Amino acid sequence: MVRAKTWILRKHFEGFPKHSDFELKETELPPLKDGEVLLEATFFSVDPYLRPYSKIKMKEGDKVIGSQVSKVLESKNPKYPVGAFVVSQSGWTTHLISDGKDLSLISSNWPQNLSKSLALGTVGMPGLTAYFALSEICRIKPGEIIMINAAAGAVGTVVGQLAKLKGCKVVGCAGSDDKVAFLKKLGFDEVFNYKTVGSLAEALKKASPEGYDCYFDNVGGAFSSVVMEQMRKFGRIAVCGMISLYNDTEPQQGPYIQWHMVMKELCMEGFLVQRWENRKDEGVMALLKLVVEGKLKCPEHITKGFDNLPKAFMGMLKGENTGKAIVQV
Numbered sequence: 001m002v003r004a005k006t007w008i009l010r011k012h013f014e015g016f017p018k019h020s021d022f023e024l025k026e027t028e029l030p031p032l033k034d035g036e037v038l039l040e041a042t043f044f045s046v047d048p049y050l051r052p053y054s055k056i057k058m059k060e061g062d063k064v065i066g067s068q069v070s071k072v073l074e075s076k077n078p079k080y081p082v083g084a085f086v087v088s089q090s091g092w093t094t095h096l097i098s099d100g101k102d103l104s105l106i107s108s109n110w111p112q113n114l115s116k117s118l119a120l121g122t123v124g125m126p127g128l129t130a131y132f133a134l135s136e137i138c139r140i141k142p143g144e145i146i147m148i149n150a151a152a153g154a155v156g157t158v159v160g161q162l163a164k165l166k167g168c169k170v171v172g173c174a175g176s177d178d179k180v181a182f183l184k185k186l187g188f189d190e191v192f193n194y195k196t197v198g199s200l201a202e203a204l205k206k207a208s209p210e211g212y213d214c215y216f217d218n219v220g221g222a223f224s225s226v227v228m229e230q231m232r233k234f235g236r237i238a239v240c241g242m243i244s245l246y247n248d249t250e251p252q253q254g255p256y257i258q259w260h261m262v263m264k265e266l267c268m269e270g271f272l273v274q275r276w277e278n279r280k281d282e283g284v285m286a287l288l289k290l291v292v293e294g295k296l297k298c299p300e301h302i303t304k305g306f307d308n309l310p311k312a313f314m315g316m317l318k319g320e321n322t323g324k325a326i327v328q329v
Contacts, residue, residue, distance in 0.1 A: 002029045002038065002073075007064045007092035007309055012055055016247045017317065022064070022310040029097055037080045037103075039070035041094050045120035046303075046312045046325035047154075051246040064092040064309075067125065069106070069116050080105065087119050092309050094329065111292055115300075121154055121324030122291060122298040125273055128283045129240060130158035132276040134166075137238040137269050138214040142167030145208050147227055150218035151188065152179040152299075154324035155240060158287075159216050160188050161296050168214075171207045175319045182322055186297055200226045211235075219244045225255045228266075237268040247317070299323025 003026055010023035032038055045067045057065055068091075072084045077100045080086065085106040090096050106119055121127065134140050146163045150156050151172030160170045164187045171190045172183050183191045190207035197203040204212075204227060211232040217224050220242025231237070245252060260266060276283065290296035301321035303312040306329050316325040 002095050003027065004029055004093050004095040005306060006094070009054065009058050009060055009062055009064055012060055013051065015249050017051070017310070017314050019310050024307065029095060032074055032076045032097060034076050036097050036099055037072050037077050038074040039086065039088070039090065039096050039098055040073050041068045041070050041090070041306070041329050042085070043069040043117040043120060043329070044092065044309060044327040045125070046309070046316050046327060048241055048243050048246065048317065050313065051317060065089070066091055067120055069119055085116050087124065094306055114291065117300060117326045117328070118291065118298050120326060121300060122158055122296060123284055123287045126154035126324060127158045127287045128276070128280065129155050129273045130162055131283045131287060132273065132279070133216065133238045133240060133271060134159060134162055136276070137271060138216065138236050140166050140168055140214055144213035145169045145171065145210060146214040146216060147204070147208070147212045148172045148216045148218070149223055150174070150243060151183055151191065152322050153218060156216070156218060157186060157299055157323050158296070161186055165290070165295060169208065171212070179322055182299070194223070201229065204230050214238070216240060221245050221252055222254055225257065228257050228260045231260060231264055231266055233264050235264060235266050237266060239268065239270040243317070301325045303327045
């Protein structure tokens with residue numbers, strides 16, 4: 001018999017998450033039935049979306065949601081042989097039994113020199129988020145100027161690199177000088193530390209006096225209100241996230257955006273990456289090709305140990321990661 005360790009949402013988050021909001025439980029799994037597979041987690045994705053989705057998709061006492069890369073330990077499903085690796089939305093658990101319906105098989109042709117953790121990052125959901133939002137919402141063209149906040153995160157690092165490959169001027173911001181230096185090494189044209197600039201508006205103006213054609217927004221809140229003032233005519237804004245608002249207990253009151261939307265004829269659109277689920281293979285192959293060719297770097301922030309998942313999640317919300325936050329079992 002296999003025993004599974006699982007992180008449970010003990011209490012819904014109030015403000016910033018606390019370790020006491022989580023509880024670790026252990027259960028014994030039953031024998032496999034026909035069509036089922038036994039999975040063992042190898043990597044866990046640590047994502048900001050858990051914070052806002054926790055009340056929407058989870059009840060107190062539920063397993064914490066999230067994606068993982070798992071290895072098939074035992075199989076009664078010919079599609080998933082023993083030793084194969086899969087990506088699944090199986091949550092924070094070390095072992096589980098699946099009927100195979102919601103598993104995504106990692107190709108046996110996956111390059112041996114690439115960690116399969118990338119299937120949760122640059123060649124996974126964050127990478128696909130960047131890939132499709134840039135092409136379908138930002139509709140970037142060579143010579144345009146794009147602003148990316150939270151640029152050192154899992155999505156932002158890919159957005160910036162893809163935009164550079166498209167011939168754009170890329171401006172990013174991050175929350176530490178080390179991250180600023182890292183983004184410059186990735187090829188960002190202009191980067192600033194938003195925590196140390198005297199004026200966000202002046203920093204944005206200095207980075208791009210001409211303004212911005214595209215804005216890839218991972219932060220929301222007051223930051224976005226300032227960027228809106230510096231958008232160029234017919235600018236496009238892809239709203240990917242709003243991490244500055246996730247832990248608020250009271251809604252923020254901010255400036256209204258309609259003036260800039262109308263006078264500059266802006267297009268602002270929110271999205272979820274699942275919109276392009278039918279084109280997932282296209283995106284994965286394109287991203288994997290760029291990684292193999294060395295044109296797309298894959299920064300990861302690895303935390304080791306299943307028991308450290310809550311700590312890694314809270315650290316990610318504080319901005320402690322550079323690149324994709326991963327927990328390795």
